[in-house]
Amino acid sequence: MASYKAVAGTQDILPEDQPYWRLVEQTVEDVARLYGYQRIVTPTFEETAVFQRSVGEGTDIVEKEMYSFEDRGGDHLTLRPEGTAGVVRAYLEHGLFMKPQPVKLYYIEPMFRYERQQRGRYREFNQFGYEALGETDPAVDAEIIGLLMQIYARLGLRDLELHINSIGDKVCRPRYIAALVDYYRPLYDDLCQDCKVRFTKNPLRLLDCKQTQDQPKIEGAPKIMDYLDEDCAAHFAEVRRLLEAEDVPYVVDPLLVRGLDYYSRTAFEVMPLEFAKRRQSVVGAGGRYDGLAELLGGRPTPGIGFAAGMERIIELMQEQKIPAPAWPHPLVYVAYVGAEARPEAVRLAAELRRAGVATTLALGDRSLRAQMKQADASGARYALLIGEGELERGEVSVRDLAAPEGDERRKQVSIKRAEVLAFVHPGASR
Numbered sequence: 001m002a003s004y005k006a007v008a009g010t011q012d013i014l015p016e017d018q019p020y021w022r023l024v025e026q027t028v029e030d031v032a033r034l035y036g037y038q039r040i041v042t043p044t045f046e047e048t049a050v051f052q053r054s055v056g057e058g059t060d061i062v063e064k065e066m067y068s069f070e071d072r073g074g075d076h077l078t079l080r081p082e083g084t085a086g087v088v089r090a091y092l093e094h095g096l097f098m099k100p101q102p103v104k105l106y107y108i109e110p111m112f113r114y115e116r117q118q119r120g121r122y123r124e125f126n127q128f129g130y131e132a133l134g135e136t137d138p139a140v141d142a143e144i145i146g147l148l149m150q151i152y153a154r155l156g157l158r159d160l161e162l163h164i165n166s167i168g169d170k171v172c173r174p175r176y177i178a179a180l181v182d183y184y185r186p187l188y189d190d191l192c193q194d195c196k197v198r199f200t201k202n203p204l205r206l207l208d209c210k211q212t213q214d215q216p217k218i219e220g221a222p223k224i225m226d227y228l229d230e231d232c233a234a235h236f237a238e239v240r241r242l243l244e245a246e247d248v249p250y251v252v253d254p255l256l257v258r259g260l261d262y263y264s265r266t267a268f269e270v271m272p273l274e275f276a277k278r279r280q281s282v283v284g285a286g287g288r289y290d291g292l293a294e295l296l297g298g299r300p301t302p303g304i305g306f307a308a309g310m311e312r313i314i315e316l317m318q319e320q321k322i323p324a325p326a327w328p329h330p331l332v333y334v335a336y337v338g339a340e341a342r343p344e345a346v347r348l349a350a351e352l353r354r355a356g357v358a359t360t361l362a363l364g365d366r367s368l369r370a371q372m373k374q375a376d377a378s379g380a381r382y383a384l385l386i387g388e389g390e391l392e393r394g395e396v397s398v399r400d401l402a403a404p405e406g407d408e409r410r411k412q413v414s415i416k417r418a419e420v421l422a423f424v425h426p427g428a429s430r
């Protein structure tokens with residue numbers, strides 16, 4: 001028989017990594033509560049058109065990366081490559097525009113993209129994301145960016161850089177794109193293969209090219225900042241002013257354009273300082289998407305949000321040697337000797353667990369010595385021991401495993417069976 005492995009670009013998250021996942025999820029939830037965001041869960045797959053319309057036809061995601069399939073009923077479906085489109089679809093479908101605005105939502109979900117494999121870039125990965133729908137006020141932009149930075153800070157991450165830009169809206173961006181195309185036209189023959197496609201399909205993405213030959217062209221290209229109309233420029237100025245009021249440091253990055261089509265005005269990305277140029281190290285990104293609801297056939301609804309890659313965040317935490325609290329050890333290990341004592345040991349363990357005491361029960365026919373070894377390895381504070389003698393006397397023997405081997409305190413003491421629960425109070429873990 002062939003042996004199986006996890007599919008390329010996917011990974012198992014083993015128990016030893018779970019403390020990090022729990023910590024990140026917990027932090028995401030704590031911060032949601034602080035800022036008044038509520039959780040939403042949308043389906044893992046949507047109609048393919050939801051992503052084609054929103055993320056956009058000329059984007060890498062839609063062109064090359066979607067896990068799309070026809071189901072047995074002939075419907076065209078796609079495993080979600082990102083979370084925003086589904087959230088906006090749900091907002092429209094359930095009439096959340098009837099609620100007080102903005103509607104503030106967050107999610108923690110796996111995403112799927114058929115990407116070229118490299119470190120930090122996976123085909124199934126997990127994001128947490130926040131979306132605020134129904135409000136144009138730049139204060140929401142500043143708040144949601146500040147919220148993202150707050151999450152990193154609470155996780156203990158250091159040396160991150162926040163890049164922001166405004167990419168204009170449907171009024172001023174076309175003028176900028178026209179200028180960009182005019183600038184690139186005479187350079188066309190000298191562009192890399194991907195950029196030739198971008199030139200016709202999605203000129204804004206020309207600024208995102210990573211090929212060395214195209215870098216000088218990017219540097220000389222017109223800057224969107226010079227093409228913003230008055231409203232977009234005022235919006236961006238206010239976002240910056242409020243970020244400063246929040247004490248959130250940022251860098252204005254005129255080349256930041258984002259890889260999804262639904263954005264307008266504010267766009268931002270967060271990355272580790274030393275990797276400022278490597279796209280696969282971006283640990284969180286987002287922006288405003290005021291036209292997205294309309295693209296999905298809904299009423300005009302402003303929105304802004306971000307998503308952050310949890311694998312990348314955890315890898316960075318581990319690189320920066322940030323600890324995550326381990327899963328608590330059991331408080332009690334119940335050992336027994338002899339067939340007679342076995343039901344009593346099972347009864348005692350069940351009783352402790354019902355009372356909320358984390359308990360590990362010895363299994364099999366092991367010697368007392370072997371059981372004590374296991375008790376030590378389990379990290380339990382107390383070993384409780386039941387043998388024939390204890391059974392007869394209505395007692396349980398206790399060893400305090402917190403004391404080292406040979407120490408007086410480790411010596412066995414006897415307590416009444418009825419007093420066990422009072423003895424092993426849950427506050428006493430090792």
Ligand code: HAM
Nearest residue numbers: 082084121122125282283284285286287305306307309
């Ligand atoms: P995105 O830039 O495509 O935006 O992804 C957001 C984050 O997800 C990235 O910064 C990165 O941390 C993580 N990520 C993306 N692709 C991968 C991958 N293949 N492997 C590991 N991590 C990855 C969005 O998804 C938008 N929906 C964000 C948004 C929400 N905009 C507005 N609201």
